[in-house]
Amino acid sequence: MKHLANPDLHTILPADEWQGTPFGKRGFQNIEHPFWPSFNDLLKWKLGKNPQKDEKKSDKLLPQVIASPSFLTTNENMVVWLGHATFFIRINGVSIITDPIFGKLPLIGRLSPFPFDPNLLKGIDYILLSHDHRDHCDKASLKLVSKLNPKAKVLTGLVLETLLKEWVVKNVEPAGWHQQYKTEGVEVFYLPTRHWARREFNDTNLSLWGAFVIRGGGKTIYFGGDSGYGSHFKQVGQLFPDIDVSILGCGAYSPRWFMEPVHMSPEDAVTAFNETRAKTMLPMHYGTFDLSDEPYGEPVRILNRLKTDGIINGELQLPAIGQAVVF
Numbered sequence: 001m002k003h004l005a006n007p008d009l010h011t012i013l014p015a016d017e018w019q020g021t022p023f024g025k026r027g028f029q030n031i032e033h034p035f036w037p038s039f040n041d042l043l044k045w046k047l048g049k050n051p052q053k054d055e056k057k058s059d060k061l062l063p064q065v066i067a068s069p070s071f072l073t074t075n076e077n078m079v080v081w082l083g084h085a086t087f088f089i090r091i092n093g094v095s096i097i098t099d100p101i102f103g104k105l106p107l108i109g110r111l112s113p114f115p116f117d118p119n120l121l122k123g124i125d126y127i128l129l130s131h132d133h134r135d136h137c138d139k140a141s142l143k144l145v146s147k148l149n150p151k152a153k154v155l156t157g158l159v160l161e162t163l164l165k166e167w168v169v170k171n172v173e174p175a176g177w178h179q180q181y182k183t184e185g186v187e188v189f190y191l192p193t194r195h196w197a198r199r200e201f202n203d204t205n206l207s208l209w210g211a212f213v214i215r216g217g218g219k220t221i222y223f224g225g226d227s228g229y230g231s232h233f234k235q236v237g238q239l240f241p242d243i244d245v246s247i248l249g250c251g252a253y254s255p256r257w258f259m260e261p262v263h264m265s266p267e268d269a270v271t272a273f274n275e276t277r278a279k280t281m282l283p284m285h286y287g288t289f290d291l292s293d294e295p296y297g298e299p300v301r302i303l304n305r306l307k308t309d310g311i312i313n314g315e316l317q318l319p320a321i322g323q324a325v326v327f
Helices: 039-047 053-058 139-148 160-166 232-239 266-276 298-308
Strands: 002-004 021-024 078-081 087-091 094-098 126-128 153-157 172-175 187-191 211-216 219-223 245-249 280-284 324-326
Touching: 078 280, 087 211, 087 219, 094 211, 126 139, 153 160, 153 187, 160 172, 187 232, 211 232, 232 266, 245 266, 266 280, 266 298, 280 298
Parallel strands: 094 126, 126 153, 153 172, 219 245, 245 280
Antiparallel strands: 002 021, 078 087, 078 324, 087 094, 187 211, 211 219
């Protein structure tokens, strides 16, 4: 087992606690739950029956879309959901976009449109790319936002810079888990998640996946990327005890026997939120692409029930796509 890091970046944990990101014979691996995708399991899911098929077909609850980019001209600290895992974040005057994807996925339509012309996304300082999956790492979208913002730096995981530079996205800084990027105006850290990576059939887990903490001007945001539930959420709350907003996935979780290792259910996401000890929970990864078996509106219905039951230890925000959440 190797332990990898970017030698040019600071590691936030002491050497006796953290040797680096684990890299074994088959590539990078999760700390607690090593994962390798099974083609047989994929076939079993795709060829099997969805017990919620009829409910999903009749479920028309999708996020509202506010088609106004007026937030781009303000200076407030804010988080704006742009669909799936794409967020515009402004913190301490620094503008950030996460996992940009403006259009459709290959063979998969888009349920909720991008809220405005992405050519308006100028003035971006940093592009945060959690991992290489196509619903988070989109070639056309990354090339566009990089062209519109030639000085913007892409912050991502180890090895993914190789692919991005092939796409003519040159200003890339990769990090291992528990490393801090070289940034101005904000501090940005790359942290573990429970997930995996693959673009092609022969590159499984050869690039790193992760989450981000963004801190500046007395405010802190956790962007959880893609992740199954694990003890890393509790660690985030311990390392960063004053998180204002935790952005957590709560979609693409059904069937659980297939999705549980890599995607959280709404119940998992609430547990993770409580363990990060953040003030506000902002869900993502639902209502944009049809990636799984659950009905489109089920994540929101479950989250609202958990809120009513008093299980969420903080504020739950369920904004429209394109709606600014000021913090």
